Amino acid sequence: MTRFIARFGLHAIALGAAFSVGSGLALAGDGTVSAEQILNALKPKPVTRGLSAGAQATTPQPDPAQQAKEASFIDSVRNRNTRSLSLGERAQLAELAASRPKIDLEIRFDYNSAQISKAAMPAVQELGKALSDPSLKGATFVVAGHTDGIGGDSFNQDLSERRADTIKRYLVDRFGIVGKDLVTVGYGRTKLKDPANPAAAVNRRVQVINMETKTATK
Numbered sequence: 001m002t003r004f005i006a007r008f009g010l011h012a013i014a015l016g017a018a019f020s021v022g023s024g025l026a027l028a029g030d031g032t033v034s035a036e037q038i039l040n041a042l043k044p045k046p047v048t049r050g051l052s053a054g055a056q057a058t059t060p061q062p063d064p065a066q067q068a069k070e071a072s073f074i075d076s077v078r079n080r081n082t083r084s085l086s087l088g089e090r091a092q093l094a095e096l097a098a099s100r101p102k103i104d105l106e107i108r109f110d111y112n113s114a115q116i117s118k119a120a121m122p123a124v125q126e127l128g129k130a131l132s133d134p135s136l137k138g139a140t141f142v143v144a145g146h147t148d149g150i151g152g153d154s155f156n157q158d159l160s161e162r163r164a165d166t167i168k169r170y171l172v173d174r175f176g177i178v179g180k181d182l183v184t185v186g187y188g189r190t191k192l193k194d195p196a197n198p199a200a201a202v203n204r205r206v207q208v209i210n211m212e213t214k215t216a217t218k
Contacts, residue, residue, distance in 0.1 A: 032122040033105065038130035041103040042141075042210040070096060074140055074183065074211050082161045082184040093142055093185050102209040104193065106201055107167075114162035116170065124167065127208065128175035138181075139212035143167050145186045146205050149198025153188060161186030167206055183211070 073096075077089060085093075105127065108120040116124055131141065145160035145167075164184040171177040194200040 033103075033126060035126040035129035035133075038103055038127055038208075039133050039135070042101045042130065042136060042139075042208065044101060044210065044212060070211075077183050078140070078180045080183070082165055082186060085185055090185055090187065093144070093183070094187070094191065096211065097142060097144070097207070097209040100209045100211055102207055104202075104205045104207050106205045107163075109163055109166075114159065114166045116166060124170055125174075127167075128171050128177070131171060131177055131208075132175050136210070136212075139210050140181050140183065142183045142185060142207075142209040142211055143171075144207040144209065145184075146191060146193070146203060146207060147189050148200065148203040149189045149192055149195075151189070153190075157186055157188035157190075159186075160188045163206060 073092060077085065077093070105123055107123055108117040109115060110117050130136070143164045145162075145164035147156040147160050161184070164186050168179070168182045168184050171182060172179050189198070189203070192198060192203045193205065194202050197203075
């Protein structure tokens with residue numbers, strides 16, 4: 001009975017959405033997050049240049065050597081099976097994601113499966129519309145699956161990977177997103193959004209990160 005309750009707590013996910021850019025967080029309310037909200041969250045942060053020749057940019061320019069190193073790593077995990085990613089590679093993706101435009105989507109899946117529920121379809125479709133926008137063309141996105149803190153490590157890790165894979169397949173099949181531009185990774189219960197409340201719904205999410213190294217300028 002305890003095992004059933006734990007699994008039920010893991011899978012009975014309330015539909016909602018939240019998005020974060022950098023360290024900021026904004027709630028989308030009870031309705032489905034819109035494609036426009038997703039698009040705005042995933043757009044690269046602009047670099048504002050000074051008006052005079054001697055003025056410095058308010059946001060530091062990215063280091064070309066570091067950009068090349070990061071791009072090489074992203075290329076190395078393209079077209080990889082989600083389960084083939086090592087612990088070190090998952091950690092490196094998380095480190096890069098910390099400074100990239102991102103959005104967290106709390107998506108309901110069917111009980112004890114990686115099947116997207118009917119109630120969650122609008123949110124996933126809005127995600128597909130956003131990633132199809134011309135302004136994001138050519139960018140690489142990481143689709144990261146997360147669970148809450150209930151249940152065993154192995155179970156949650158497997159579940160997070162399968163759910164990330166499901167979102168990728170849907171985006172490729174229904175919206176024609178290029179498969180190599182979607183890198184999937186699972187984190188299980190290792191990166192709780194609300195560590196103080198392991199069973200909280202905000203922990204059960206699919207995070208999408210724009211890994212594009214190019215930076216918009218003003």
